[in-house]
Amino acid sequence: xxxxxxxxxxxVSLGERATINCRSSQSVLYSSNHRNYLAWYQQKPGQSxxxxxxxxxxxxxxxxDRFSGSGSGTEFTLxxxxxxxxxxxxxxxxxxxxxxxxxxxxxxLDFK
Amino acid sequence: xxxxxxxxxxxxxxxxxxxxxxxxxxFTFSDSDxxxxxxxxxxxxxxxxxxxxxxxxxxxxxxxxxxxxxxRDNSKNTVYLQMNSLRVEDTxxxxxxxxxxxxxxxxHWGQGTLVTVSS
Numbered sequence: 001x002x003x004x005x006x007x008x009x010x011x012v013s014l015g016e017r018a019t020i021n022c023r024s025s026q027s028v029l030y031s032s033n034h035r036n037y038l039a040w041y042q043q044k045p046g047q048s049x050x051x052x053x054x055x056x057x058x059x060x061x062x063x064x065d066r067f068s069g070s071g072s073g074t075e076f077t078l079x080x081x082x083x084x085x086x087x088x089x090x091x092x093x094x095x096x097x098x099x100x101x102x103x104x105x106x107x108x109l110d111f112k
Numbered sequence: 113x114x115x116x117x118x119x120x121x122x123x124x125x126x127x128x129x130x131x132x133x134x135x136x137x138x139f140t141f142s143d144s145d146x147x148x149x150x151x152x153x154x155x156x157x158x159x160x161x162x163x164x165x166x167x168x169x170x171x172x173x174x175x176x177x178x179x180x181x182x183x184r185d186n187s188k189n190t191v192y193l194q195m196n197s198l199r200v201e202d203t204x205x206x207x208x209x210x211x212x213x214x215x216x217x218x219x220h221w222g223q224g225t226l227v228t229v230s231s
Contacts, residue, residue, distance in 0.1 A: 039217040041157075048207060048221040049149075049157065060219065092157055096216025099162060099171040101147075106156040 001025050001095050005104035011112040018080040020107045022093035027073045030097070037097035040069055040078045043106075044089045052091075053078065080109070114138040114220040116208045121225030124198055128229070132193040134208030134222055142166075142186040145211040147218055148193050150204035150227075160206070163191065165213070176202075198229045 002025040012018040028037045036056035041049040051060045053069040056076055066081045080087055088111060093104040120132040134146070148160040161182040162171045170182050181194040191208060205226050209218035 037216065041218075043157075048223055049218075050221070051217060051219050054212070054215075054217040054219075090156075094157075094159070094217070100173045101159040101162070101216055103149075103157040103159060 001028065001097065001102050003093055003095055003102050003104040005091075005093060005107045007107060008105070009108040009110065011110045012080075012083050013112045014083055014085065016083055016112075018083055018087070018109055020078040020080075020091050020093075020109070022071075022076040022078070022104050024074045024076075024095055024097075028095045028097035029073050036072050036076070037095055038069075038071070038076050039094045039096060040067075041092045041094065042087075042089045043092065044086075049092065083111075085111075114210065116210060116220060116222035118206065118208050118222045118225040121206065121227045123228045123230065125231050126198060126200055126229055128198050129194070129196045130198065130227060132195065132206055132208075132225060132227070134191045134193075136189045136191070136208075136210065139210065139220075141189040144213055145216070146182075146184060146191040147209045147211055147216075148182065148191075149207045149209055149218070149221075150202075151207070151224070152201075152204045155204075158204070161193065162211070162216075195227070198227075200229050203227060203229045 038056040040053040043049045057069040090106045163182045179197045184191040205224040208222040210220045212219040
């Protein structure tokens with residue numbers, strides 16, 4: 001499954017909203033449990049990736065509620081509301097619907 | 113606290129071999145599937161391999177199939193990645209990650225170990 005993110009980079013002002021899109025080449029929705037096998041990760045410079053969201057819209061424990069995920073099937077969105085300075089990072093989507101698992105190419109988020 | 117500590121990276125010539133290790137602590141290792149993910153310098157994340165909690169199944173990216181072997185020792189809380197026939201394009205930071213049971217997202221990651229393949 002090929003994962004494609006857009007845009008490759010974006011610049012947003014502090015306090016504004018950032019929207020990152022992720023598209024999969026085939027559906028990552030299992031009809032048997034109505035779950036989308038899609039996760040989002042954040043990677044800050046010089047750090048390991050950190051899980052933000054799984055099942056496309058469930059926030060990992062400890063992740064601020066300004067991070068939200070939505071979408072189903074093949075189209076997904078990560079929204080970061082009220083952008084904070086610590087949100088500057090590269091964001092990746094990942095499908096875990098089937099192996100080989102795959103990541104999007106990443107979206108770099110900077111301040112405007 | 114979950115900790116994952118990778119080791120074994122270094123400089124190797126093309127065609128050579130390396131074995132990476134990832135020592136786990138802070139969770140029930142024998143209940144968790146484990147994954148390796150790599151990141152070439154300045155590039156994005158690439159999923160490499162996965163092993164079931166009980167070693168019953170292993171999975172590989174097409175780019176490493178037949179050259180890399182993932183294994184684990186639940187008595188030592190350690191997962192391994194044996195890398196043979198290394199190529200220049202295998203140069204990357206290799207991360208070990210724990211999967212949240214029973215499905216495939218990675219909820220904890222190690223700090224990574226750098227593998228450099230160069231003559």
